[in-house]
Amino acid sequence: MTNNTNTMEREQGVLIVLSGPSGVGKGTVCAALRKMNLDLVYSVSATTRAPREGEVDGINYFFKKREQFEHMIANDELLEYAEYDGNYYGTPRRFVEDTLKDGKNIILEIEVQGALKVKQKFPEGVFIFLLPPSLDELHNRITTRGTNSVESIRNRMSVAADEIRLIEHYDYAVVNDEVEKACDKIKSIVVAERCKQERIYTKLMQWIGEVT
Ligand SMILES: Nc1ncnc2c1ncn2[C@@H]1O[C@H](COP(=O)(O)OP(=O)(O)OP(=O)(O)O)[C@@H](O)[C@H]1O
Numbered sequence: 430m431t432n433n434t435n436t437m438e439r440e441q442g443v444l445i446v447l448s449g450p451s452g453v454g455k456g457t458v459c460a461a462l463r464k465m466n467l468d469l470v471y472s473v474s475a476t477t478r479a480p481r482e483g484e485v486d487g488i489n490y491f492f493k494k495r496e497q498f499e500h501m502i503a504n505d506e507l508l509e510y511a512e513y514d515g516n517y518y519g520t521p522r523r524f525v526e527d528t529l530k531d532g533k534n535i536i537l538e539i540e541v542q543g544a545l546k547v548k549q550k551f552p553e554g555v556f557i558f559l560l561p562p563s564l565d566e567l568h569n570r571i572t573t574r575g576t577n578s579v580e581s582i583r584n585r586m587s588v589a590a591d592e593i594r595l596i597e598h599y600d601y602a603v604v605n606d607e608v609e610k611a612c613d614k615i616k617s618i619v620v621a622e623r624c625k626q627e628r629i630y631t632k633l634m635q636w637i638g639e640v641t
């Protein structure tokens with residue numbers, strides 16, 4: 430949107446946080462959303478966990494050693510971070526802030542502790558919780574994905590129920606029964622939230638136009 434005279438800065442982008450228990454399908458849904466060309470920028474997280482087969486540094490994650498990650502924490506390079514299933518995961522702060530200042534919408538795919546920290550810093554963000562159709566199906570998905578040890582699956586399932594209990598802190602809940610349906614619901618949320626922001630912006634610009 431264009432700036433009005435000498436007054437207001439460019440409209441900020443919308444920050445969208447997609448979280449939910451491990452294995453619910455956040456990555457699958459985000460990959461499908463990318464194909465829908467929604468004008469969303471995808472944040473790439475840093476982690477100390479080892480890359481899985483096919484994962485590429487800088488695309489799936491920035492893979493870091495523990496000391497490197499702790500250096501990022503000490504340098505305040507992370508918007509949020511959490512320890513999860515024995516590893517650190519965190520969102521590079523600068524990229525998110527620059528993207529939003531540029532007026533672009535960004536999506537973070539992160540677990541629940543981290544999402545709640547982002548909410549403290551960006552209460553105006555849009556927080557979406559992705560739910561499995563059932564806990565049995567969650568277990569089935571994480572197991573058939575074939576990327577986690579039995580112990581890691583046990584860890585992840587044991588925190589899943591605690592994570593779901595925090596759903597009340599989110600703006601929206603979407604059940605990932607079918608990927609396409611979940612994506613359509615998320616698309617509707619994104620479009621509606623953008624409209625809300627644009628309407629507020631337009632009103633502000635009109636108001637400024639009237640009083641200056
Ligand atoms: N709607 C769905 N129906 C059936 N299977 C699904 C669905 N969505 C995702 N899956 C499958 O569930 C598994 C877990 O999905 P995915 O890796 O996207 O989960 P995630 O939430 O990103 O996990 P993590 O948090 O551990 O990164 C994958 O094998 C994926 O193909």
Ligand SMILES: Nc1nc2c(ncn2[C@@H]2O[C@H](COP(=O)(O)O)[C@@H](O)[C@H]2O)c(=O)[nH]1
Binds near residue numbers: 513519
């Ligand atoms: N708090 C954060 N959580 C993150 C981030 N990036 C990913 N994640 C979440 O971690 C778990 C485990 O991921 P996995 O790739 O090992 O299966 C999952 O819930 C991710 O969404 C982050 O930057 N911060």
